[in-house]
Amino acid sequence: MIYAANWKMNGDREFVHYILSQIKDNILPFLSYGSDIILCPPSIYLSEATDICKNTSIEIGAQDCSAHENGAFTGEVSAQMISDTGSEWVILGHSERRQYHAENNILLIDKLRNAHNAGLKVIFCVGETHQQYNEGTTRETLKDQLSVLDNARLANLNYMIAYEPVWAIGTGLAPELEEIDVIHQFIKKQLIDTAILPKKTRVLYGGSVSPNNAKDIKALASVDGVLVGGASLSSDKFKQICI
Ligand code: PGA
16 A cells, blocks of 8 residues: 655654654554655755665655756756755656646646656556546546556556545545555556556555545555545644555
8 A cells, every 4th residue: 555645735754754753653663564654844944854874674755846857947946956865756747837827737747747757656647626526527537647658658657556536635524445556446447558667556645635534445455545635734643544
């Protein structure tokens, strides 16, 4: 089981030190065999996070990377720079990036290529809006978002998918368990149907994962892990989710 934390634009240096020491001391030793923790702090703290987690199995990831390799792109952080910090992962296609930064499929292909070339592993986020959910176009939406992976033509891209319904992120609402299961199965089938991608892609669920619902979500056979936002900012809540 994968436990990925997306801290978004939260916390400060003190918080990063505190929560990492909590996770190292109070969660990691109790994690069940075969489980992994991936923590994604704001990029300014990546180096510190990789230093603190050195010699542990905790892996560190960024929340985004630039679509460009390098150059005059003020304020951007390249995939290579993320890799230089010792980070192994990058989240791409998060709905907040799609929504607030107008990220589209074309841009995401470039981001995927840069992440891949820099040796980063990718957590690729997909998910429908509430309107799409209500209109019954979830599958078409996901199919379109997943087409980026195929179109990027990266035969050995190291990645997993995070299925995060936009309407479930930060709202306290989550789909019914059966809906999560059906959609995860749909995503897996979709990836198998696209010939160039590895057959056993892990699919994480994200969107209002909490100590109250984590156990049931994790019990679904199609769920390989969770991507946790708000609840990962509390080491107590994150512990209840992981253990
Ligand atoms: P949430 O966020 O757990 O706060 O809903 C999940 C995410 O955006 O990755």
